[in-house]
Amino acid sequence: MSQYSLVAALIALGLASVFYVWQLLARSGTRAARVATAGGPSLTVALPTGAPASGAARYGTLLAANGLAFLTLWMILRSLYTGHGPFSNMHEFSAAFSWGILAAYMAIELRYRVRVLGAVVVPAAFGMLAYASTIPADQAPLVPALQNNLLLTVHVAVSIVAYGTFAVAFGAALLYLVRARIGEERLPSVALLDEIGYRSVTIGFPFMALVIILGALWADVAWGRYWGWDPKETASLVTWLIYGAYLHARTLRGWKGDRSALLLVLGFAAVLFTYFGNLFFGGLHSYAGVT
Amino acid sequence: MTRLWQLLLSVRTALVLILLLTAVTFAGTMVIQLPANIPLGSTDHVQWLEKVRPRFGMWTDLLAMAGLFTVFRAWWYQLLVVALLLSVGACSIHRWHVITREVFHPHVRVAPALFDRPGTDAADLALDQRTAADALRRVLAGRGHRVIAEEREGRIHVYADRHRYARFGSLIGHVSLVLLLATAALGSRVGWSDDGFVVPEGSTRELALDGLSVQVTSFAAEYYPTGQPKDFRSDLVILSNGQEVSRKTIRVNDPLDHNGIRFYQSFFGPAAYLRVTDAAGRVVFEDGVALAWRAEGERPVGSVRLPEQDVTAYVIAPSAGGKGDALISPGEMRLEIYRGRSETPVRMETVAQGEDLWAAGLTFTFVREKQFTGLRVARDPTVPLIWLGSSLLVIGVTAVLCFPTRRLWALVRPSATGSRVAILTVGRRDVGQTEEIAAILSGLPRLERTSPRSADRGARAAGREDRRGGAEVEHLGRASGSPASAVER
Ligand code: HEM
Numbered sequence: 001m002s003q004y005s006l007v008a009a010l011i012a013l014g015l016a017s018v019f020y021v022w023q024l025l026a027r028s029g030t031r032a033a034r035v036a037t038a039g040g041p042s043l044t045v046a047l048p049t050g051a052p053a054s055g056a057a058r059y060g061t062l063l064a065a066n067g068l069a070f071l072t073l074w075m076i077l078r079s080l081y082t083g084h085g086p087f088s089n090m091h092e093f094s095a096a097f098s099w100g101i102l103a104a105y106m107a108i109e110l111r112y113r114v115r116v117l118g119a120v121v122v123p124a125a126f127g128m129l130a131y132a133s134t135i136p137a138d139q140a141p142l143v144p145a146l147q148n149n150l151l152l153t154v155h156v157a158v159s160i161v162a163y164g165t166f167a168v169a170f171g172a173a174l175l176y177l178v179r180a181r182i183g184e185e186r187l188p189s190v191a192l193l194d195e196i197g198y199r200s201v202t203i204g205f206p207f208m209a210l211v212i213i214l215g216a217l218w219a220d221v222a223w224g225r226y227w228g229w230d231p232k233e234t235a236s237l238v239t240w241l242i243y244g245a246y247l248h249a250r251t252l253r254g255w256k257g258d259r260s261a262l263l264l265v266l267g268f269a270a271v272l273f274t275y276f277g278n279l280f281f282g283g284l285h286s287y288a289g290v291t
Numbered sequence: 292m293t294r295l296w297q298l299l300l301s302v303r304t305a306l307v308l309i310l311l312l313t314a315v316t317f318a319g320t321m322v323i324q325l326p327a328n329i330p331l332g333s334t335d336h337v338q339w340l341e342k343v344r345p346r347f348g349m350w351t352d353l354l355a356m357a358g359l360f361t362v363f364r365a366w367w368y369q370l371l372v373v374a375l376l377l378s379v380g381a382c383s384i385h386r387w388h389v390i391t392r393e394v395f396h397p398h399v400r401v402a403p404a405l406f407d408r409p410g411t412d413a414a415d416l417a418l419d420q421r422t423a424a425d426a427l428r429r430v431l432a433g434r435g436h437r438v439i440a441e442e443r444e445g446r447i448h449v450y451a452d453r454h455r456y457a458r459f460g461s462l463i464g465h466v467s468l469v470l471l472l473a474t475a476a477l478g479s480r481v482g483w484s485d486d487g488f489v490v491p492e493g494s495t496r497e498l499a500l501d502g503l504s505v506q507v508t509s510f511a512a513e514y515y516p517t518g519q520p521k522d523f524r525s526d527l528v529i530l531s532n533g534q535e536v537s538r539k540t541i542r543v544n545d546p547l548d549h550n551g552i553r554f555y556q557s558f559f560g561p562a563a564y565l566r567v568t569d570a571a572g573r574v575v576f577e578d579g580v581a582l583a584w585r586a587e588g589e590r591p592v593g594s595v596r597l598p599e600q601d602v603t604a605y606v607i608a609p610s611a612g613g614k615g616d617a618l619i620s621p622g623e624m625r626l627e628i629y630r631g632r633s634e635t636p637v638r639m640e641t642v643a644q645g646e647d648l649w650a651a652g653l654t655f656t657f658v659r660e661k662q663f664t665g666l667r668v669a670r671d672p673t674v675p676l677i678w679l680g681s682s683l684l685v686i687g688v689t690a691v692l693c694f695p696t697r698r699l700w701a702l703v704r705p706s707a708t709g710s711r712v713a714i715l716t717v718g719r720r721d722v723g724q725t726e727e728i729a730a731i732l733s734g735l736p737r738l739e740r741t742s743p744r745s746a747d748r749g750a751r752a753a754g755r756e757d758r759r760g761g762a763e764v765e766h767l768g769r770a771s772g773s774p775a776s777a778v779e780r
Contacts, residue, residue, distance in 0.1 A: 112722065143519065143520055144520060144521065144523055144542065147522075147543070151544075192722070195721050195722060198721075199721075202692035202693060202695075203692075203693065205688060206685055206688045206689040206692060206693065209681075209684055209685050209688055210685055213681040213684075213685065216677070217678070220674065221544055221545075222543055222555070223555060223557070223667065224484070224546065224553055224555040224557075224667045224668075224669040225484075225667075225669070226677055228327070229327070231320045234316055234319055234320045235317075235320045237316060238313055238316050238317045241309055241312060241313040241316065242313055244309055245306055245310050248302055248305055248306055249306055252302040253302055253303065253306060270317075277320075
């Protein structure tokens with residue numbers, strides 16, 4: 001049953017990605033008004049008129065919302081089936097990660113009414129879900145260290161919010177960086193992309209702090225030490241520090257534009273590194289218990 | 292001294308330090324680190340390097356020389372952390388005055404000329420100055436602002452802010468970083484821990500702390516049908532001078548806590564119950580022997596020293612549960628008996644359960660197979676401070692990022708229509724703030740709006756506006772040395 005909703009979400013997200021990307025590529029139809037202010041810098045205001053491509057984006061939104069609904073349904077069904085949150089193996093983490101990206105994206109789309117971002121972020125959510133569906137779903141039983149329902153659920157749920165918002169920031173930064181290549185008139189104003197990146201990080205940064213702290217709390221309960229320089233916890237610290245650097249650079253040093261966008265891209269690379277880390281640091285997030 | 296202080300205060304220093312620390316921490320995740328229980332420069336250290344040499348090849352010595360196998364213990368890593376802490380501390384002290392002034396004694400007046408800049412948001416009202424100022428105050432207060440007004444030279448200056456206490460979030464967040472790292476440093480000094488406290492089931496072992504002993508009444512390991520581990524648990528009794536003071540069944544996620552000393556289920560392995568009798572038939576030893584070390588061929592091994600007889604017995608179990616061990620079959624143990632400091636055993640033999648071995652005038656009986664449990668025992672009284680610091684960090688960071696302080700200055704002047712209200716902010720405005728200013732102005736009983744951008748109000752409502760005006764205000768304020776420069780972030 002839960003597999004059906006996962007497949008439905010996958011299809012919805014795949015189609016949504018197509019519409020979003022098409023909208024971005026065909027966006028030259030949107031009228032962009034250049035308004036020169038007296039004495040001030042000129043502003044680009046993309047008017048949300050009914051250009052043909054915005055129809056495609058609307059389908060994109062509709063499908064992405066459906067994808068989110070199916071994924072939410074999957075999470076509920078999966079939890080009912082396994083008896084704990086859908087956070088216990090790579091299949092479940094990845095589908096939940098996809099949910100996080102999508103939820104963060106939908107919130108930003110609602111807030112800023114910018115659909116262009118979907119062309120980057122929704123395919124990312126789709127990719128994550130596609131990756132999840134390549135991993136066998138059958139639940140490997142939990143090793144003892146992971147048998148802590150409360151901490152496991154909260155730790156992973158919080159990380160999904162952090163990773164989701166960082167994915168949205170990454171999408172905004174990527175559009176920022178490539179805007180010269182695809183033509184500015186297809187994009188929302190540069191300042192808006194910069195703001196979306198920042199706003200996402202303002203949510204993600206405290207959540208990431210919470211992820212690290214909950215991890216430390218858990219390590220203390222399970223192993224009797226809150227910090228042990230385990231590669232996974234160290235990688236999450238690296239991620240957090242990069243976003244910390246970004247906040248200072250942008251807010252205090254006035255790093256705007258490419259440099260701060262690059263930090264966001266770097267930050268998301270660190271997120272992916274942290275996330276997939278287990279695969280190459282060889283299971284050193286040592287779910288110990290036996291040595 | 293002042294140069295150093297300036298350096299610590301500089302945000303560029305902070306950035307450089309954070310980025311450097313990020314880079315070396317990243318290096319520490321990419322390169323495998325020497326386990327924390329191996330002392331630097333010890334023979335174990337050398338052996339460990341040989342173990343990783345196949346993986347890093349010719350780079351091994353280079354990496355070792357650069358300290359990349361021991362990043363988190365390196366003096367330069369600690370130096371970086373300390374430098375960052377000093378910088379955070381300096382910034383916090385420095386910001387304290389700025390923030391308390393902004394929160395408790397904000398600048399109310401801004402040079403009137405700044406309100407005449409083109410692009411300033413303004414509205415002409417058909418109200419006299421006082422009534423207009425009152426209306427503005429009501430609108431601002433209705434939107435959750437604190438409002439302070441001052442009349443000066445026929446003009447009414449209005450200052451308003453919202454979420455002003457979130458300014459302290461930045462201080463709390465930064466100070467809690469110092470608290471966290473200072474606590475961690477303290478904890479590594481005053482804390483005590485033993486990572487490999489081994490007790491065979493049925494036995495009691497003394498702890499090198501507070502005269503306590505630990506008795507393990509039983510140990511159990513459960514597996515899933517697939518062979519994956521499911522649960523490990525040890526029944527522990529803590530004894531103080533032979534008296535039971537605490538008791539609990541511990542599991543991997545569920546330690547025992549006795550007066551701040553915590554006992555964690557960490558690992559386990561085989562044990563042998565051994566009895567030794569002398570020629571007179573007197574029992575000189577009867578206890579479990581934990582086979583917690585590894586002998587040749589990955590065989591678990593443990594030892595017993597009998598000081599009176601000056602004899603040491605090694606007990607060796609078959610490797611990996613006995614599968615394919617040519618020397619020792621499952622259920623058997625190999626005993627090797629040494630006298631004094633001799634390197635050659637006086638006797639070595641594989642014995643079955645219940646069988647005796649005669650050596651050095653003693654009888655060694657392998658009574659039965661058992662298991663041992665491996666505990667981590669730790670006491671770190673600073674841990675609660677870590678959770679306090681962590682909570683403060685999250686609270687502070689959330690406050691400053693998710694409830695950003697909004698500040699604005701307004702000037703109400705008489706005009707041809709009655710009065711004119713103009714609003715300034717510092718810093719670049721974001722979409723939320725732009726919408727807020729628009730909503731404040733449209734909340735006033737207005738005659739006519741004179742904002743130059745009234746044409747794109749539709750777009751603004753749709754949240755798509757790019758606004759740069761605020762940044763200019765800040766710039767100008769600095770250039771003219773007007774009070775606005777005192778209110779920049
Ligand atoms: C790892 C270390 C640090 C972390 C995690 C951190 C975190 C933060 C955060 C989250 C903000 C809010 C940013 C925003 O409003 O967008 C901030 C602001 C700020 N930080 Fe840091 N910071 C660190 C180190 C430093 C250092 C070393 C300095 C000193 C040079 C510093 C000085 C400031 C200042 C002056 C602000 C401006 C905000 C204010 O005081 O209201 N920070 N920091």
